[in-house]
Amino acid sequence: MQFNQFYRGDGPVISFEVFPPQTDEGTTRLLDRLPRLKELGPSFITVTYGALGSTQSRTTRIASTIKNKLGFETAHHLTCVGAGPKEIERLLERIAGEGIDNIVALRGDPPRGSEEFRPVPGGYRYACDLVAHIRRFGNFGIAVAGYPEKHLEAPDFQTDLGHLKNKVEAGADLVITQLFYDNRLFFRFVEHCREQGIDKPIVPGLLPILSVGQIKRITGMCGATLPAPLLEQLENAGADEDEVHRIGVEHTARQAVELLESGVAGIHFYVLNRYFHIAEIMEAIRPALKERATSRVKA
Numbered sequence: 402m403q404f405n406q407f408y409r410g411d412g413p414v415i416s417f418e419v420f421p422p423q424t425d426e427g428t429t430r431l432l433d434r435l436p437r438l439k440e441l442g443p444s445f446i447t448v449t450y451g452a453l454g455s456t457q458s459r460t461t462r463i464a465s466t467i468k469n470k471l472g473f474e475t476a477h478h479l480t481c482v483g484a485g486p487k488e489i490e491r492l493l494e495r496i497a498g499e500g501i502d503n504i505v506a507l508r509g510d511p512p513r514g515s516e517e518f519r520p521v522p523g524g525y526r527y528a529c530d531l532v533a534h535i536r537r538f539g540n541f542g543i544a545v546a547g548y549p550e551k552h553l554e555a556p557d558f559q560t561d562l563g564h565l566k567n568k569v570e571a572g573a574d575l576v577i578t579q580l581f582y583d584n585r586l587f588f589r590f591v592e593h594c595r596e597q598g599i600d601k602p603i604v605p606g607l608l609p610i611l612s613v614g615q616i617k618r619i620t621g622m623c624g625a626t627l628p629a630p631l632l633e634q635l636e637n638a639g640a641d642e643d644e645v646h647r648i649g650v651e652h653t654a655r656q657a658v659e660l661l662e663s664g665v666a667g668i669h670f671y672v673l674n675r676y677f678h679i680a681e682i683m684e685a686i687r688p689a690l691k692e693r694a695t696s697r698v699k700a
Contacts (some may be wrong), residue, residue, distance in 0.1 A: 402474050403502050403542030404574040407444055407667075408602040413693055414667030415442065415683075416604075417480050419674050420449040421459035426683075428459055431674050432466055438676060439473050441683045444667075447505050447544075450478035453683045465499040477501050479574040480509030481531050485524040489531070503542040505577070506531045508570075529567040536572030544575040547603060549590040554625035562597050571597050576601055577669050580608040580619070582652070584659050607656055608633065609670070609678050610649030612642070650678055654685035660691060661689040 407414050417438055422428045433504065438446065448464045450457065460477060465474040477496050484492065496504065508528040520526045525534070528545060535541055545568040549563055555561035565576065576599070581587055587605050594603060610616045613635045620627055626636075631652060638644040645692055672679045 402445075402487075403666055404476075404544055404668055407474075408575060411693075412666045413690065414525040414604070415690070416445050416446045416447065416448045416492060417443045417462070417672045417679070418449065418669060419672060421457075421463055422674070426676075428463070430689050431463065433498055434674065434676055435463075435471060437680070438672065439471055441680060443487075443670075445474035445476060445503070447476040447669075448478060450480055450509075455596060461495060461499060464496075464501055468500055471598065474503070475501060476503035476505050476542070476648070478505045478507060479531065479535070480507045481525040481528065482509035482518075485521050486534060489525075489534055490538070493541075495536065497538075497540065502540075503544065504535055505544045505546075506573070509629060512549060527567070528562070529564070529571040532568050532571040532573050542575070543573045545569070547576040547578045547590065547594070548624075549578055549581045549586040557693055558593070562593055562599075563669075565594065566597050569601055573637075574601060576603045578604065578606045579623055580606055580671060582625065582631060582654060584656055584663075586626075587660070588663070598675060604667045604669050605651050605656075605660050606669045606671060608673070609653040609682060610645065611639070611673065611675070611678065612645055615633055616649075617643045639644075650681045650685070654682050655687045657682065658669055658689045661686065661693055 415443050417488060419431060422431055435446070446467055447461050447547045448467070450460045464475045464477045472473040479489070481490060508531070508638055510518070518526070525531050532543055532545060535543055545565070548564050552564070555564065569576070576594070578587065578590065591603050608619070615629065616635070631661060634648050635645060670679055670682070
């Protein structure tokens, strides 16, 4: 089942994202946890891609397990990093051979130790080129990334919107956003996208806060901002892990409910291979999900 089939109806579509651990032990723990994540009711689970690293093959293994052992839909991430067109073609053949129907196509980050993205000789510099290659290969649903606060490397917001439009015009079916903690940023982003003629579903990506250090590090790396009141709450919690957990879960749940009430096509949760925090969030948003379902039936 491809992305455009998921988002054909009124929604909302809930999806999760996991990443391939770097060790066999971590991979085993994730594989054991996947059935429990499935029970929370997402429509599909995406698996990130460790380009150039040892996790590359684990991405395919985990995505294949989700699709072929759990009988559940998945999406395999793919990047331009470290792969030219021929290698990408082989990767696409391998992914298709596992029965996986969807790909999240990304340019990818520069390899560790590099400040600038450099394609391999003959490789792709931009995600839109990767999208076009996947579309030529055929038979995949394609999602791309959108940045409510612009990509960290983009000179300005308008330029970044132009890059997103290029990806959509190259063949993307779906836009999943980078994490954000102020819904006003998402609503503004969607408005600007529509003004640019980007008409594909735009799905907000939400990352629950697990620790103060973690979220400062992640937002610093990707250029996302933390609203001052939220940051103050977290800093006041200090080393109280239970309080930080409560703040993180409650904030993400409030974000999700407001987004659902606004009529978003779905929500994509970056679950960081955890279970309990996303289980609490899903429980908190059940009434909003039921309300959307009820409204859809009445309509």
